Amino acid sequence: MELKREFFYEEVQDGFYIPSIMKRAWGAGLTILSEVDRICRKYEIPYYAGYGTLLGAVRSSSFIPWDDDIDLMMLRSDFNRFLSVAEKELPEELALDSLETNPDFWGMNPCVRSAVLCFHPKLFSKYREFPYHAFVDIFPLDELAEDPEEERQRENKVHLLFQMMKKVEGREGEPAKWEEELKQIEKLFSVQLDRRRSILTQLSGVMDRVYQEFNGRGGNTLTFMPLYMMRKDRYPRAVFEKREWAPFCNLSLPIPSGYDRLLQCTYGDYHKKVKAGGEHDYPYFKEKEQELAKMLGRERFFSYTFKKEDLERPKVQSFRDLTFLTADYLLEKSKSLAEQIQRGNASPALSELPLLQETAISLGTAIEQKKGKEKESVSILERYCEALYEAYLTLQEGPSGDASGELVAEQLATEQVAVEQIAADQLIKAGNCLKNLKEALERDCKRQVVFLPHSAKHFASLRPLIDALQEREDTEVKLMPIPYFDRMGDGSLSEMHYEGEDFPKEYPITDYRSYNFAAELPDCIVMNSPYDAFNPVWSVDPFFYSEKLKQYTNKLVYIPWFVTDEIDPENPEDGKAFYNMRYYVTVPGVFHADYTIVQSEEMREAYLEKISRFLEGEEENLEGKAENGDSLQRKDACLKERSIDELMQMMQQKILGAGSCLLGEKEGQGTKEVVMYFLQLLSK
Structure with missing residues (x-):
């Protein structure tokens, strides 16, 4: 089965x-599903998509976004047939988990589950x-009794067994x-329970x-x-009399x-999309995450660990700032x-004027190299250098002297004063040359903002x-x-992708290979990939990790490429969405960036709540984590510094609930607000 x-x-x-x-969990589930489908086709065993999988197949031909597994239905007789052939037909790495097996x-x-963690390369x-x-x-x-009294009696039996199982x-x-x-x-x-074996398992068999x-x-x-015992789900047998085939991801x-x-029967108005269930046991593998992290090490596990250095800011001045x-x-x-x-102390000028001229020449050369020739600011600096040179020559030559090379003291003093005044006037003239330099620099050295998208669809x-x-x-x-790479499960980078040719043609593209960040020092860099090395499926070129980008600008801004529904951390129905914020909020870019612009003030509060819990150690991700997992030790590791x-005060300054360009002209959180906030950031 191929998946793009x-x-x-x-x-x-x-x-x-x-x-x-x-x-990846979906992909692994689809692979197992393909094995189940192969067996069922071979032995002509009917099965059906059920519950969330059926809902996804009907609504979007894919998974429900907030679902994490695949659900199938079989009539009990068909399941028993599947049970009879599963052991010999399933590949050795899979197993059918049931009371019977x-x-x-x-x-x-x-x-049907993977029997082992699949670290073998194949x-x-x-x-x-x-x-x-x-x-x-x-x-x-299974069948429900036609007689309500018989069904009531069965329910009582199930309830009795359930209460006993809870005790055990x-x-x-x-x-x-x-x-x-x-x-x-x-x-x-009419059973005999073996006290030497698991009572719970035996009661499950009776149930x-x-x-x-x-x-x-x-x-x-x-x-x-x-489910019938919990919420009285019941389905007419007639709905299973025939099957249809629906596209689902890359399967039928x-x-x-x-x-x-x-x-x-299951959902009522199933066309209404409801993120039901809260976080609870979503995702199903979350209890295994810590286990695997300990086994492999956090770096290998793609789990970001906060370090105090991530909030430290190297002092960087942009090229434009340096020119001013x-x-x-x-x-x-x-x-x-x-x-x-003018005060009669000309000797320092003779040594400092050449240095001043060298500084002006270096500035003019840098502007010429970065912004092109024939810039007004370069012409001003050239005139300035000429005036400096004239002043230097005047001071160097000094009084002219008589034929014998001797002057009386009074005449010498008079001529020296005259020379110094000429040199001072020439320096004042040089200074006057610079009066319009700042205005010229405003035109010649504009604020430079570099945008670093990796994907054309995120543009x-x-x-x-x-x-x-x-x-x-x-x-x-x-x-x-910028280029990005697919990442293998072992963390290594594989195929590189560059989508520069896929961006709209009316926008000039700057080649990332020819741009010298260390020399250009842009006023602002905008990124929309905050993951650095901590996305398990793909990565931008490591040169463009947020930790490195902040060395080349005094304003690193993260703008998410997406918007979601609003998330209330206190609302159980938003539990899954809030859990998933760990994958895009508690990541390096949000901590390294000087500012993160999110879609609304409400989302800003959700970001801050997620970050607060992360720093408090609730998400098992603090620097200096103790081997025994003690949360107080983890917290102390951060509190030492x-x-x-x-x-949190620092993060509150970094997260801005301005809006998102994806919301267009939405009042209060659309493009207008993003532009306004961004211009305010540039002027700081």
Whole structure:
């Protein structure tokens, strides 16, 4: 089964951010699904997409954005047929987990899962380099009794078993405490429980037998019993009489011909998109993340660890700032030397005028090299240098003297004063040359803003801002697409991609290979990739990591390439979205950037709440993490250098809820607001 490389990149669907690691989980699940499909086709075993997978297939031919697994339905008789052939047909790295195949199984439903973490190169590649166990859930459907009284009695039995399982769970070594209750269950269900084996697993087996109690009667209503017990889901048998095939990612997936009725029975108005369920156990692999991080090391695991140095800012002056500082220096120094000469102290000028001239020449040469020849500021500096040279020659020659080379003291003093006045006037003339230099520099050395998108499809998030800046006479815009690389599961970079040719042709492209950041020192660099080395699926060229970019500008700005629905950290329904913020908020770029412009003030608060929890250690990501995982030690490691409150005060200054160009003309958080905030940042 082939999946395009773009399938694995993070994206936003229906206002929900899907991280790249989830895309790998989807890819691994689809690979397992292809094996299940192969077996079912071979043995003509019907199966159906179910629950979230069916919903995604019908609505978008793909996963629901906030779903993390694949759900299949089978009639119980068909599942039993699948069970009979699965062991010999599944590849050795996969296993069917069920009561019938695993003596320790007591889950809610069977699943086909990867039996081991697939770090073998061939397996890792086959399962899309997803580092955790992947699986496909199977939900066997059983018959409901036609007689309501019979069904009520079964529900009572299930409830009794469920309560007993709750007592036993986590306390398997204490069966004597429930001996009387266990004897009652044995009598009621005609079973013999082995006290030396897992009571929980045996009770699950009894429960499963009760689920199947009315199968074979030809009932008209089916259900997956655990869900029936929780929310009374029930499905007409008629919806499963025929199958249709629907596209799903790169597969063709069987769905019940009566899918509309089935989805209504399950979700009601299933066309209404609801991010139900909160964070809870989303994503299913999150408990394994810490385990794998400890095994592999955090750098290898693509998990960013905050360091206090990430908030430190090297002092960088842009080329434009340096030209204005140099102009101020030349003007002040010329004035100072003229005053010294007028006071009769000409000797320092003879040694300092050549240095002053060299500074002016260097400035003019730099402007000529970076901004082109025939700039007004260069002409002004040339006239300035000529005036300096005249002043230097005047001072060097001194009084002319008589034929004998001797002057009386009075005449010598008089002529010396005259020479110094001439030199002072020449320096004043030189200073006058500089009066218009700043105005010329404003025209010749505009503020330079460099945009570093890596993907042409993300250009929309920057385009209106670029358009607005290009209209300004005081700003020079450099659009510089940068290369990016696919990343293998072991962290190595593979194929390089450069999309410069895919950007709109009306925008001039600056070649990243010919631009010298260290020499240019732009006033502002705008990035929309904040991940540095911590995206497991792709990476920009390491030269363009945020940690390095801030060495070349005094303003590094991060503008996300996406917008999501608003996220309320306190709303359980936003739990999954808030969890996924770890993949784009607690990443290097947000900490290294001088400013991050997000879509709204509400989203700014969500960013800050995520960062606060991250710094407090709730997300298991603080520098100096103790080996034993003690949260107080982790927190202390940060507090030694700077308190959480101080760090948060810094981040509050960095995160701006200005808006997003992707919101267009939306009042209060659209393009107009982004442009306004950005211009304010440039002028700081």
